[in-house]
Each structure stands twice: as structure tokens, then as C-alpha cells.
Amino acid sequence: MRHALTYCILMATLCTPAVAAPRHSWNQIRYVGGTVPVKPSRYDWNTTLTLNPDSIVLVFTPATVFRPGFALRLKPSQVTSLSYGLAAWRRVAEVRGAVLPAKPPSLLGMLPDFVSVGIVYRSEDGKPGAVLLEIWRVGAILQALKQATGKPVEGAP
Amino acid sequence: MADNFFYLASLVIFTFGALTLSILTATYWSERWRGKFEGRPRKRTVFPAFTLVCAAVFLLNLLSQIATPWTGALALARGLAASLLPPLMLHLVYERDLRDLPGRRIWRATLFGLYAAAVGSAVANGLDETGWLVLPGIDLLARAPAAALLATGVLGLAMEACSRRNPQAAGRAYRRWVGALLSLMAICAAVNLAQPGGPARMLPDYLLLAFFCVSLYYRERLAFFDVLVKRGAFFIAGLVILTACFELGSHYLFRLPRDWSAWVCALLLAPLWLLGPWIYARMDRAIDRLWLHRRYSAADAERHFINEVQAAATEAELCSRATASLSGIFRTRAEVQFAAGPPAKPSGCDDSGLAAVLEQNGARTGSIALSPRPDSIPFLSDDRRLLASLARTLSVVLENLRFRLDRRRQEEREQQLRFLASRAELKALRAQINPHFLFNALNAIAGLIHDQPALADETIQQLAQVFRYTLRKSESEWVSLAEEVEFAAAYLRVEQARYGERLCVSFHVDPAAALAAIPAMSVQPLIENAIKHGVSAVEGHGMVALRAALEGSFLVVEVRDNGPGFPPGFSLHACGAGHGLRNVAERLLGYYGNTGGLRWENAPDGARVLLRLPLGPTLHAARGDAHDARADCG
Numbered sequence: 001m002r003h004a005l006t007y008c009i010l011m012a013t014l015c016t017p018a019v020a021a022p023r024h025s026w027n028q029i030r031y032v033g034g035t036v037p038v039k040p041s042r043y044d045w046n047t048t049l050t051l052n053p054d055s056i057v058l059v060f061t062p063a064t065v066f067r068p069g070f071a072l073r074l075k076p077s078q079v080t081s082l083s084y085g086l087a088a089w090r091r092v093a094e095v096r097g098a099v100l101p102a103k104p105p106s107l108l109g110m111l112p113d114f115v116s117v118g119i120v121y122r123s124e125d126g127k128p129g130a131v132l133l134e135i136w137r138v139g140a141i142l143q144a145l146k147q148a149t150g151k152p153v154e155g156a157p
Numbered sequence: 158m159a160d161n162f163f164y165l166a167s168l169v170i171f172t173f174g175a176l177t178l179s180i181l182t183a184t185y186w187s188e189r190w191r192g193k194f195e196g197r198p199r200k201r202t203v204f205p206a207f208t209l210v211c212a213a214v215f216l217l218n219l220l221s222q223i224a225t226p227w228t229g230a231l232a233l234a235r236g237l238a239a240s241l242l243p244p245l246m247l248h249l250v251y252e253r254d255l256r257d258l259p260g261r262r263i264w265r266a267t268l269f270g271l272y273a274a275a276v277g278s279a280v281a282n283g284l285d286e287t288g289w290l291v292l293p294g295i296d297l298l299a300r301a302p303a304a305a306l307l308a309t310g311v312l313g314l315a316m317e318a319c320s321r322r323n324p325q326a327a328g329r330a331y332r333r334w335v336g337a338l339l340s341l342m343a344i345c346a347a348v349n350l351a352q353p354g355g356p357a358r359m360l361p362d363y364l365l366l367a368f369f370c371v372s373l374y375y376r377e378r379l380a381f382f383d384v385l386v387k388r389g390a391f392f393i394a395g396l397v398i399l400t401a402c403f404e405l406g407s408h409y410l411f412r413l414p415r416d417w418s419a420w421v422c423a424l425l426l427a428p429l430w431l432l433g434p435w436i437y438a439r440m441d442r443a444i445d446r447l448w449l450h451r452r453y454s455a456a457d458a459e460r461h462f463i464n465e466v467q468a469a470a471t472e473a474e475l476c477s478r479a480t481a482s483l484s485g486i487f488r489t490r491a492e493v494q495f496a497a498g499p500p501a502k503p504s505g506c507d508d509s510g511l512a513a514v515l516e517q518n519g520a521r522t523g524s525i526a527l528s529p530r531p532d533s534i535p536f537l538s539d540d541r542r543l544l545a546s547l548a549r550t551l552s553v554v555l556e557n558l559r560f561r562l563d564r565r566r567q568e569e570r571e572q573q574l575r576f577l578a579s580r581a582e583l584k585a586l587r588a589q590i591n592p593h594f595l596f597n598a599l600n601a602i603a604g605l606i607h608d609q610p611a612l613a614d615e616t617i618q619q620l621a622q623v624f625r626y627t628l629r630k631s632e633s634e635w636v637s638l639a640e641e642v643e644f645a646a647a648y649l650r651v652e653q654a655r656y657g658e659r660l661c662v663s664f665h666v667d668p669a670a671a672l673a674a675i676p677a678m679s680v681q682p683l684i685e686n687a688i689k690h691g692v693s694a695v696e697g698h699g700m701v702a703l704r705a706a707l708e709g710s711f712l713v714v715e716v717r718d719n720g721p722g723f724p725p726g727f728s729l730h731a732c733g734a735g736h737g738l739r740n741v742a743e744r745l746l747g748y749y750g751n752t753g754g755l756r757w758e759n760a761p762d763g764a765r766v767l768l769r770l771p772l773g774p775t776l777h778a779a780r781g782d783a784h785d786a787r788a789d790c791g
Contacts, residue, residue, distance in 0.1 A: 043352060102161075104163070107362035107363065108366075109221075110243070110361045110365060111303055112235075112302060114353075136299045
């Protein structure tokens with residue numbers, strides 16, 4: 001009985017990825033900083049990223065009352081680079097006009113830091129722009145971003 | 158402004174935490190290695206593994222924050238190592254309460270279940286982060302570290318609650334600390350589960366560091382912990398002050414011309430640098446008082462101890478004084494032994510007491526043993542250093558005391574020897590005087606017996622009185638001046654029978670001095686000397702005068718004659734000098750030391766000998782002392 005139960009759980013775990021449908025939209029993303037005119041907050045995890053074949057949409061919805069939301073729509077071709085982790089902080093900070101907070105170091109990281117993803121783009125009027133996002137689970141998002149933009153992710157594992 | 162302050166505070170705390178963790182781990186392992194080489198017994202525990210995992214997580218986390226290559230592998234390794242920390246914490250609590258836990262199997266299964274869950278979730282998270290395996294529902298797994306922390310906190314508190322142990326004071330304090338840290342950790346984890354991110358994300362790291370410190374302090378009893386705490390407190394105070402100074406001053410420093418800013422920085426830092434030792438001394442004292450409840454600083458303790466022990470007159474008193482003083486200084490029961498055996502082990506304890514050896518010229522002369530403190534505060538490095546210093550002080554005081562006692566005993570022995578020598582000399586004097594005196598007296602009587610039978614008869618009676626006195630006082634060391642003068646007068650009357658009209662005698666004795674106690678037969682040798690070397694050498698009338706009087710606290714006896722006086726360069730120890738005077742002088746030295754004495758000089762009309770004796774006890778008391786002294790001599 002015990003062996004049968006173990007076998008079932010193992011099979012269910014292994015088969016789930018195969019039957020799961022691919023995702024296009026992710027929430028629980030935090031806007032850390034960049035050129036977007038939205039005030040970042042440590043507690044604001046309401047940013048949503050939606051990847052369509054022809055557009056990348058970032059919707060910043062501040063949790064604070066009376067603060068207007070903001071939506072950033074980019075064509076995949078507008079994205080000039082994708083970066084990951086420390087490289088993301090560096091790339092976004094290089095963009096003129098980007099505002100980034102200082103990042104406090106953690107001692108042991110028992111509650112792990114969120115992974116940072118940087119998107120550098122050029123707006124329709126040709127001005128450079130960048131967003132730095134903190135994401136809970138990054139594997140699937142990175143894969144999707146890579147596929148959508150066709151750009152490599154700098155610093156990715 | 159708030160963001161800036163938060164960032165600066167986090168930098169300061171991170172620096173402090175990183176240094177604390179590194180130093181504690183390094184010193185713990187160095188102590189462990191030293192213990193291995195010294196053959197100290199080791200407890201089987203997961204604490205070494207805990208320290209190693211902490212160090213590994215710290216290094217991997219540091220690397221992942223500063224390095225970009227191998228981010229995936231680093232993240233996987235860091236996540237895997239970090240996932241072991243919560244179960245290891247729970248394991249330490251389990252290990253502590255193992256014997257007193259009901260349902261041990263369930264607890265063990267729970268513990269290993271936590272290990273498995275934490276490691277499994279860490280592997281899954283790492284694989285997802287590296288992109289090697291994309292799992293659905295991984296969002297939930299992302300909360301696994303916080304859930305593991307929450308489980309650790311809750312299970313640890315449950316273990317403490319279920320444990321039936323009734324620990325000692327130290328154990329109670331340890332349980333209180335662990336309970337508080339587990340509670341805080343559970344709260345932090347719950348907050349993180351409810352609201353990810355935010356400053357509460359970093360708190361568990363420092364709570365774990367506090368757990369590390371508390372475990373090291375209570376479980377491992379590292380002796381240098383007090384030094385670490387003091388240096389750490391000083392370091393964080395300095396870090397905070399410097400950060401605040403530069404943060405507040407940077408606004409103004411940037412406005413200064415470029416050449417000035419360095420000079421102004423140096424000017425700002427100089428007072429801080431100069432104040433450093435003063436601040437450290439104050440902090441050291443405050444930590445000693447508040448945390449370790451030490452009543453004295455090291456210098457005060459030394460001073461107090463020396464004041465207490467230096468007045469001791471005997472070894473027993475020194476032992477009791479040192480014991481009392483050490484008990485007060487270290488706030489526990491102290492045992493001091495002055496014996497050359499192995500050092501006494503602190504009684505009523507395992508290995509949490511403290512001992513020190515008293516040494517003198519490399520040889521063991523005793524030991525000090527301290528029992529564990531009733532309030533469970535362990536003996537740390539400052540206590541060990543202070544005890545070693547006090548042991549050295551006590552060794553010196555003991556050596557000094559023994560030297561003083563030896564010297565006093567030696568002086569007493571010398572006094573006793575002098576006393577015995579005086580008695581022997583007195584007996585020798587008597588034995589020496591009698592044959593001479595008897596021979597001369599009998600010659601004189603033989604000359605008188607036909608022409609002046611009455612004078613011969615009187616001389617025989619005086620001779621009898623002289624011998625009676627000699628026999629009667631043969632066992633007595635002390636006589637009154639009056640008795641001695643009477644004896645001398647009888648002697649002189651016998652000599653007058655011999656010399657006839659040629660010998661003139663005069664006596665002037667102050668009645669107040671008549672009862673003064675003097676050593677027996679200390680005047681007669683002077684009279685005999687005056688006759689033998691003075692009167693006998695004079696053609697015509699010879700004169701012997703005796704005067705005795707009190708001068709202040711001294712009795713002065715003067716014997717004069719009208720002889721040729723002492724030859725130039727006369728000395729008692731010179732060859733040919735009379736035995737009588739030397740005998741008297743040596744006996745006086747034995748009885749009085751340097752306070753009494755014999756002096757001689759040439760007067761214009763002859764020789765003069767002076768006895769100067771301190772007025773001591775009455776004759777009765779002096780005889781009693783002499784009797785006691787004889788009894789002591791056996």
C-alpha cells in the first residue's frame with residue numbers, strides 16, 4: 001500500500017509538467033526601478049507581465065490608493081537587451097534617467113532574494129528606457145521573454 | 158531619507174554580522190582543533206555541522222551577491238545549503254531535549270521529514286531558477302524556505318513545551334533564549350509568507366546569527382566569548398558613529414574645496430580615534446556589570462585582593478582571607494589549598510568550574526579552585542586571566558609570608574640559643590670563679606688564722622656566705638640588685654681579708670634601684686676584675702667603688718678602681734683579655750640584645766666599667782619568664 005502510494009505521487013509529480021498548459025501572463029512581480037514614472041515600493045507586488053506574440057505588456061498597479069496605474073506596451077523588436085541578476089542591475093543603471101534604489105546585502109539569505117530581470121528597450125520616439133523587475137519564479141518568464149524577443153539573457157544561469 | 162537610512166543601517170548590520178559569524182566560526186574551530194590535540198573529550202553533536210553550514214551559506218550568499226558567473230550553480234548550491242539551516246536548528250533543540258522528550262520516534266520522524274522537505278524544495282527551486290526543469294505550481298515552492306522556518310519555530314517551541322526537563326539555571330537561560338529566538342523566527346516567517354519581501358526578509362538571518370551566538374555561549378562555553386562581545390559592541394558603536402558622521406557630514410564635505418575635504422575628514426576622525434580607548438574602557442566596564450555581574454574591574458579586584466591578604470600573619474589566616482576574598486570577587490565558592498599536591502578540582506561540578514595553580518620558582522605550592530557560579534554565568538577569559546593573576550599574587554604573598562615566618566622562627570631560635578648560651582656561660586662563670594676565689598680566700602685565711610683569728614673567723618663566715626649565695630642562686634637566672642650587691646660585698650670582705658688595709662671599698666646604691674632585676678652574677682665579675690687588674694697592680698691603697706642608680710628607664714651600675722686602667726686598644730675579644738668581662742658582655746647580649754650593654758673606659762684616676770641595663774619586668778616576673786623559658790627548653 002505504502003509503495004503504491006509513493007509510486008502514484010511520484011508519477012503525478014513527473015507527469016504534471018507534461019500536461020500543464022504554457023503560461024503567457026505572470027503576476028506577483030515587483031517594479032524595482034527604471035525609467036517608468038511609477039514610484040517603486042517594497043510591498044507592491046501587483047505588477048503584471050503579459051507576453052503576446054506581438055507585444056510585451058507591463059501593467060504597474062500601485063497598491064496605494066489614489067495612485068494611478070501605468071501600462072507599458074512594447075513591441076518585441078523594441079527590446080534591446082534582457083539581463084538577469086546582478087547584470088540586470090548594472091544594465092538598467094546604465095540607462096540615462098533610470099532611478100534605482102540601493103540594494104542592501106543579505107547575510108545568509110535564508111529567505112532568498114527575488115530574482116531580478118532587467119529589460120532595456122527603446123521607446124517609439126527612440127529614447128532609451130529600462131525596467132528592473134523582481135520576480136518570484138523566473139525560469140518560465142525568462143524562457144518566454146527569450147522566445148518573444150529573440151534576445152539572449154545576459155547573466156542568466 | 159528613510160531609504161538612505163535603511164540602506165546605511167543594513168550595511169552596518171551586515172558588516173557586523175559578517176565579522177561576527179566569521180570570527181565565531183574561526184575561533185570555534187580553532188578551539189575544537191586545540192581540544193583535539195589536547196585530548197579533551199568531545200560531545201557528539203550536530204553543532205559543528207551547523208557552524209560549517211552557516212559558514213558555507215554565508216560564503217555562497219556573498220559570492221552570489223558579487224559574482225555574475227555560474228549564477229545558476231551558485232544559486233542551487235546556496236539554496237541547498239540554506240535549506241539545511243532550519244532543520245539543523247531544530248536538530249540542535251531536539252538534541253538538547255532528546256532524553257526528556259515523550260514520543261521520541263515521532264519527533265525524530267518529524268525532524269527528518271523537515272530535512273527532506275527543505276532539501277527537496279531547495280533542489281526544485283534551484284532547478285527552476287537555472288531553467289533546467291520548469292515545474293508547474295513552483296510559485297508555492299518559492300515559499301518553502303519561509304515555511305521551513307515557520308515549521309522550525311513552531312516545532313522547536315513545541316519541543317520545549319513537551320520536554321519534561323527541569324534544567325539548572327544555565328539550562329533555563331538557554332531555553333529562554335532559544336524559545337525567544339524561535340518565536341521571533343516563526344513570526345518573521347509568518348510575515349514573509351503573508352507578505353513577501355520587505356525588511357522582515359533579512360531578519361531571520363540575524364536571528365540565526367543570534368541563535369549561533371547563544372548556542373556557542375551556553376553549549377560550548379567558549380572562554381573568549383566576553384572579549385568577542387566587548388570588541389563586537391565597540392566595533393558596532395564605532396561603525397554606527399562613523400557612518401552617522403560621514404552621512405551627516407558628507408553633505409557639507411562635498412561643498413568644501415577638494416583639498417580641504419581630506420583635511421577636514423582627518424580632523425573629524427582624530428577626536429574619535431583619541432576617544433576610542435576611553436569609550437572601550439567604559440563599554441568594557443558596563444558590559445562587565447550589566448551582563449556578567451562583575452563587581453570589580455580587574456585592577457580593582459587585584460587591589461581588593463591584595464588589601465585582604467597582605468595583613469595575614471599565618472598561613473591559615475592567609476588561606477581563609479584568600480578564600481573569602483576570591484569568593485567575593487568571583488561570586489562563587491572558592492577553595493584555596495597550600496599544599497604541593499595536584500590541584501583541587503572544583504567541588505560539586507563537572508568541568509564548568511575554574512582552577513589555578515600556585516607556583517613558586519617553578520614548584521607547585523598550592524591551588525585555587527572555584528565552583529560553578531550559582532547564577533550559571535560561566536567563567537570567561539577575563540575571569541581566567543584574573544584568576545591567573547590573583548594566583549600569581551597569592552603565590553608571592555605566600556612566599557613572602559613563609560619568608561617572614563621563617564625569619565621570625567630563625568630569630569626566635571637565635572634568641573633561644575643566646576639564652577641557652579647565657580645559661581651555659583653563667584654556669585661556666587660559676588665553675589670558673591669558685592676555684593680561684595676559694596684558693597685565694599683559703600690562702601688569706603691561712604695567713605690570718607694565727608695572728609688575727611677573729612678576722613679569720615669572720616672571713617670564713619663571709620666565704621661561707623659567698624658560696625651559699627652561689628649555691629642558692631645556682632638555678633636562678635635573675636636576682637635583685639640588692640642581692641647581687643650583698644653578694645659582691647661579701648666577696649669584697651673576703652678580698653679585704655686578703656688585702657688588708659690596702660683595699661678601700663665604697664658602695665652607693667640608690668634605694669629605688671635595689672629591687673631592679675638583673676642577671677645573676679653580673680656585678681661580681683666586674684668587682685673581681687677591678688681587684689685583679691686594678692687594685693692588685695697598685696702600690697699602696699687600692700680603691701673599689703660601686704655605684705648603682707636609675708637613669709630614666711635604665712639601671713646603671715658603675716664599678717671604679719684606681720688601678721692603671723685599660724691598656725690602649727683593649728678589646729674583650731683580644732687575646733689576654735679577662736674572661737669575666739667577656740662573659741658578662743655576652744650574657745647581657747643574650748638577655749637584652751642590643752638594648753643593654755657593658756661599657757668600659759679609663760677615668761683620670763683609674764678604670765671605670767659601666768653596666769647599662771633596661772628596666773624590664775619585676776624580679777618576680779623575670780624569674781617566672783626564666784622558669785617558662787627553662788620549661789620550653791625542656
